[in-house]
Amino acid sequence: MALAEEMRFGFGRNWAEFVDTRLSDAAIEDSRRHMAGMLRLDDFRGKVFLDIGCGSGIHSLAALRLGAEHVISFDYDPDSVATTRRVKSFAGDPPNWEVFQGSVLDAAQMASLPKADIVYSWGVLHHTGDMWTAVRNAAIPLKPGGDFYIALYSSDNYVDPPPAYWLDIKRRYNLAGPLRRRLMEWQYAARVVLLPELKAGRNPLRAIRDYGLRGMAFWTDVRDWLGGWPMDFASLAETQAFCRHEFGLTLVNVKAGQGCTEYVFADPGLSARWAEIEATRALIPLSGPFTHVGGCQYAAGLPGLEAVADSNEQPQRSRLMLYEDGVMLGLAHSVHAHIARYGGGRFSHWGPTLSFSSSDGSDPNTNGRTYAYCERF
Template sequence: MPRPAPAWERPAGTVFRSFFQWTPASTITAGYTAALSSREVPNRRTQEKPVSHAEEIQRGDRFEFGANWARFLTVLDDERIAQARASLKAMLGVETLEGKSFLDVGSGSGLFSLAARSLGARVRSFDYDPNSVACTRELRRRYFKDDPDWTVEEGSVLDPAFLSTQGTHDIVYSWGVLHHTGQMNQALDNVAPLVAPGGQLFIAIYNDQGGTSRRWTAVKKLYCSGLPGRVVVRLVFYPYFAAGRLLADILKRRNPFTSYAAYKSARGMSVVHDWEDWLGGYPFEVAKPEEIFERFRRHGFTLEKMKTCAGGLGCNEFIFSRNPKH
């Protein structure tokens, strides 16, 4: 996979760590504590009536990931698609996915379902967010219209009945998704049976940074609390992120306008949509690499490859293989 973008080009990069190392969560959320206290993620294990996606959004329990992906599709181009395809090939260590089945758990924009299909895989995509499902279907319409080898559905990784219809696959892919479910550990356990014996699981999970992660959780809750919170977060952090990029461009003697226009993350994303996804990405859970390793070891998986964020903010990436006899 191409080298990750420098810290100043990532919303969770080291340029921004000092703010969270020294700023208490109470300061970040001043004026909104009472409003947020009633908006904790619901415990779906004990609720008698399931909460719909729309209700979660309305209550401030969930970020509108799908709406952000819909905006991203307006800037999606062939270069970004090629970048996504290259990152998938590099991490999996392959040139083609011909003959493979690929399950995209939480397909989001549909970009990586598209990348997998263009590499020859038979693809199944699903997402909990109806707008994300619509985005994935739109990419299928644009690039693989009426293709019988690419199925797109709406469903939840926390729904055993739905998962029972998905079968098993050579590659199960869930990049930056399971930590946004509100029940990360359950979601991690639920994807394990979806991997065929001898198949691979490719996931990315936010790194646990202790107090820093808790402060970011406060920011995300504030963002999702409603329009006032969203405005406050954007007013504080958009200039903060932009200043970090500007400083980096000056130090590297780059034209800031050219740098912004040319921005592509290591996975084909865009700078503002990366910022928005980071700031609003709630529910938000984190894990240490060893916790992920141990959980899947118990499920009969072997770690093949791991790519960490060097102990910082961001996602640790893992590729596991399932024991053929397990």
């Protein structure tokens, strides 16, 4: 923990720069739309929203604009707290928005908070130095029947190169001077955006300009990623099992395929909204035989769903969910090479084709299991 504290990245300074240069109504609207979509809610009226690791405060403000009755925002980083307070002032200093410094690792503090209908923590809990304790404590203020919405860096996606590679990059970035950091940022941007966009025949500078994940800015997220320390990774299976065993919560929505996997956990037995949504998720049998593409990868045609599938222009569009023996596999939007090489239930709904792997990499034509999909998870 001493090394983690010594090298801890200053997220707050990063978010302060974002607020200074990029905060806009459009960015807040992107965040508002994204949260509402993941939670399948039109508004947050009558709800208490807890933002753990509030960073810039943009998501707290989005919750307020969704009509939340009470917004509670806290962060370990004093610069993030100051930035969130600035955003609160930008919003007119609403009296139902509370901002303070705190730590999710402080179980007593978490127990002292008001009970929340929505507990939200995006890309934070894995930066505490004790991720599973952070996840456990984050659920302390959750109301029965509430929504537990967290995002954790995914070990499912970081396989080539693996997490150990990125942990080394993060150590070197935090130890580097300003010029070396800028060089590492451009090297990263070239690897993940500039070269792939050029190879696809698109303008890479447009991709950077139009970047808008949850209202964030491209270079803000690059620095956030490279600098993020301390750091842990978690797989979808690990996170799902932890929340089921620790809290008795069901994974009711998930968005995978990017650096962070987003999870919404709830108890459909206590949430009429999620019970109704779950009841509408009809499973459509997937008929074989499946074409063996290579390695663990198999393919099935879904030509009728091409209009809602992923594409070069919209690589995260599909909301299709794949099930094996009635169990959600979850790892959507996977890279095809990773499906073939690593299996593990990875899948991709791309164009007219569903490319997928079984949970253990076995042949879905002969393993005796059934496969089905839900069109709009």
